[in-house]
Amino acid sequence: MYRCMMDKEAHQLKDFLELGGLKSTKERETILKELEVLEEHFNAEKLYSILSRKGTKVSRPTIYRTLKLLERFHLIERLDVKKNCFYYEPMSHKKDHGHLVCEHCGRIIDFASESIQDLKSEVFEGKNFKLDNISIQIFGICETCQKTSKIKS
């Protein structure tokens, strides 16, 4: 299962890196540190601009490479939210949950649900499919946008 992230990410990463004969660099630590405090869903570009603004700029290629690395180690998870780019889940979001994606403002809201577990059991029992990761997106209009409904049909 992806999606899940331990508390001491840094340690984990270092272990993984060592195991894989990979190196711990200041760029990787910068990114990891940012992800530990990041509350929102993000993509490569957003991370790039956050770090740039903070004066700890890391190049785009390195950001992309590092995100891939972290994904491979299941330390972050890639989302699928109808944008033509990759979005990621912050490390702080842990257990199984789905995403409410507002089609008006683009906001992504996590939601937990009993039914997700049911769904997994059903699929596991019904089909001979080795589950890895479940990804649930519900598209619609969030509360805020419904109120300020400047929404064109």
Add this chain to the structure above:
Amino acid sequence: MYRCMMDKEAHQLKDFLELGGLKSTKERETILKELEVLEEHFNAEKLYSILSRKGTKVSRPTIYRTLKLLERFHLIERLDVKKNCFYYEPMSHKKDHGHLVCEHCGRIIDFASESIQDLKSEVFEGKNFKLDNISIQIFGICETCQKTSKIKS
């Protein structure tokens, strides 16, 4: 709600087109006709090559534009399956269902589930979120690939 598609797509489309002051062209009909018989999930490039092979080639820009049009009319639905491109649901797939996406061979298998309805009710009751469309992807390894498991961990 997206995802749902009536039987007489062509009629529907013509109505929509008329309503919007849009025109019915042979390119749009070619695409629509292909989508009516297409069994598999597809993307723009796949559609392009199918039509090209059949000798009813339509340019890429037109394919992209038409798919967008059909999506706008809720005649097809865009999927989110961890590829860096848009995948669509064929018109023949109707009611609420999720997708099992094999991470090894890339195959997409539809599955229906009671729990999807539960999930929708839960969200509808719990949050003040105006539902539009639910998108469920379960990633893992399909039966076939498990058997022929040449899978690198």
Add this chain to the structure above:
DNA sequence: TTCGTTGCAAAGCTTTTGCACGAAT
């Protein structure tokens, strides 16, 4: 005739890659 539509070529955007330099072990 009037607009919407098409195809081409070019541009746009996100992501990836080649390569030389630099840093970690």
Add this chain to the structure above:
DNA sequence: ATTCGTGCAAAAGCTTTGCAACGAA
């Protein structure tokens, strides 16, 4: 001393756009 990682610039891959020619109403 190796070997891996970084940044730059360039390429790649998918999608969109500008524009002139075309075609449906």
